[in-house]
Amino acid sequence: MSASANSSTFILRGARPYGGDPVDLVLRDGAVAEAAAAGTASAAGATVVDADGLVALPGLVDLHTHLREPGREDAETVETGTQAAALGGFTAVHAMANTDPVADTAGVVEQVWRLGREAGHCDVAPVGAVTVGLGGERLAELGAMADSAARVRVFSDDGKCVSDAVLMRRALEYVKAFDGVIAQHAQEPRLTEGAQMNEGALSGVLGLRGWPSVAEEAVIARDVLLAQHVGSRLHVCHVSTKGSVEILRLAKERGIDVTAEVTPHHLLLDESLAASYDPVYKVNPPLRGKDDVQALRQAVADGVIDAVATDHAPHAAEDKEGEWANALPGMLGLETALAIAQEALVETGLLDWAGVADRLSTRPARIGRLAGHGRPLRAGEPANVVLVDPAVRRAVDPGALASRSRNTPYAGRTLPGRVVATFLRGRPTVLDGALA
Numbered sequence: 193m194s195a196s197a198n199s200s201t202f203i204l205r206g207a208r209p210y211g212g213d214p215v216d217l218v219l220r221d222g223a224v225a226e227a228a229a230a231g232t233a234s235a236a237g238a239t240v241v242d243a244d245g246l247v248a249l250p251g252l253v254d255l256h257t258h259l260r261e262p263g264r265e266d267a268e269t270v271e272t273g274t275q276a277a278a279l280g281g282f283t284a285v286h287a288m289a290n291t292d293p294v295a296d297t298a299g300v301v302e303q304v305w306r307l308g309r310e311a312g313h314c315d316v317a318p319v320g321a322v323t324v325g326l327g328g329e330r331l332a333e334l335g336a337m338a339d340s341a342a343r344v345r346v347f348s349d350d351g352k353c354v355s356d357a358v359l360m361r362r363a364l365e366y367v368k369a370f371d372g373v374i375a376q377h378a379q380e381p382r383l384t385e386g387a388q389m390n391e392g393a394l395s396g397v398l399g400l401r402g403w404p405s406v407a408e409e410a411v412i413a414r415d416v417l418l419a420q421h422v423g424s425r426l427h428v429c430h431v432s433t434k435g436s437v438e439i440l441r442l443a444k445e446r447g448i449d450v451t452a453e454v455t456p457h458h459l460l461l462d463e464s465l466a467a468s469y470d471p472v473y474k475v476n477p478p479l480r481g482k483d484d485v486q487a488l489r490q491a492v493a494d495g496v497i498d499a500v501a502t503d504h505a506p507h508a509a510e511d512k513e514g515e516w517a518n519a520l521p522g523m524l525g526l527e528t529a530l531a532i533a534q535e536a537l538v539e540t541g542l543l544d545w546a547g548v549a550d551r552l553s554t555r556p557a558r559i560g561r562l563a564g565h566g567r568p569l570r571a572g573e574p575a576n577v578v579l580v581d582p583a584v585r586r587a588v589d590p591g592a593l594a595s596r597s598r599n600t601p602y603a604g605r606t607l608p609g610r611v612v613a614t615f616l617r618g619r620p621t622v623l624d625g626a627l628a
């Protein structure tokens with residue numbers, strides 16, 4: 193790092209866009225100004241960032257983040273959650289609606305959106321609830337949220353499934369008017385009453401009530417058919433089973449307008465961790481079998497799964513420590529997502545860095561209709577950029593995370609890669625691996 197700190201021009205010297213040949217990426221006035229031959233760019237007053245060996249990607253976009261504000265500021269706030277996002281290489285996150293109060297009105301989504309703007313670490317796109325209070329009985333004011341300053345395009349009752357087929361149909365029909373999408377948390381409620389972990393031989397051994405794959409797959413099958421019937425757009429949250437991948441593949445072959453995401457933890461971890469009875473591994477949907485993990489990785493590589501989305505779910509210690517059965521489900525994700533994508537997808541040869549950019553930036557931005565994000569790294573595009581050092585390996589230290597919560601399942605685990613810098617419209621939010 194050198195030269196004047198407040199200049200609005202940055203030269204990312206020797207950066208490798210999408211892992212390709214090194215160039216000098218010049219960011220000026222919020223946009224990518226040029227990609228010059230490596231070592232040649234200069235500009236008066238520019239800040240030069242030594243990006244030798246660093247991979248440059250478009251700023252990451254998360255489709256599924258729980259920021260917990262309003263209501264559970266003891267677990268996370270918009271400020272701390274978006275700090276975690278920037279440190280993880282994200283320039284935009286979708287803030288889930290299961291807050292308290294629920295984000296089911298224009299007033300609440302505007303509040304979250306405004307808090308995001310004030311924090312300034314990344315863009316915050318609020319997700320609107322599908323039903324009032326996530327109650328699953330009456331549609332929320334989807335149109336008013338879409339028309340609000342927050343311009344909501346993604347609607348979800350995440351944490352709960354929109355299990356009523358008539359309501360789901362109406363929601364799908366309603367959002368067509370403003371090009372919205374329903375993001376379904378696919379969980380048949382009756383099949384998962386009291387469920388604690390993946391249903392299988394292990395749940396029997398451990399004496400924990402099972403969450404069967406069919407409870408996810410049945411809802412996805414119904415919803416892709418509903419989406420086809422009404423000609424609307426469906427997104428499936430946190431796909432976790434091999435069977436779900438097969439249904440999505442068939443739906444896409446039929447031309448149904450469905451997209452899907454998988455979490456980093458479902459790409460790396462499996463149900464065997466439940467044998468520890470450590471609630472840090474309790475998550476919804478649950479960690480599945482090794483075959484499921486393999487099928488999910490392959491589906492990301494094939495593009496049947498469009499996006500990796502974190503489902504960053506911070507929880508206060510009192511809700512996460514103690515007995516498995518009483519713990520709330522969920523894991524931190526923002527600060528480790530890119531590292532896990534590197535380990536599970538890049539280092540396995542399933543995806544190159546251009547593929548990572550597509551699944552963690554381009555496609556999620558498109559699904560969320562975030563026009564300024566997920567754009568290619570070329571002249572004239574908004575300068576949303578992350579620089580990652582793929583050569584570093586380091587152990588995850590929960591105490592060093594920016595999130596207000598500590599429920600990472602990767603404590604002490606060595607993961608590859610390090611986010612060195614993040615730029616939001618040409619302004620650094622992270623430099624030298626720390627908040628700028």
Ligand code: DOR
Binds near residue numbers: 352477503506523
């Ligand atoms: O594990 C989860 N945690 N899954 C969800 O669907 C909700 C989330 C939360 O809000 O904690």
Ligand code: ZN
Binds near residue numbers: 350351377429476477
């Ligand atoms: Zn969910």
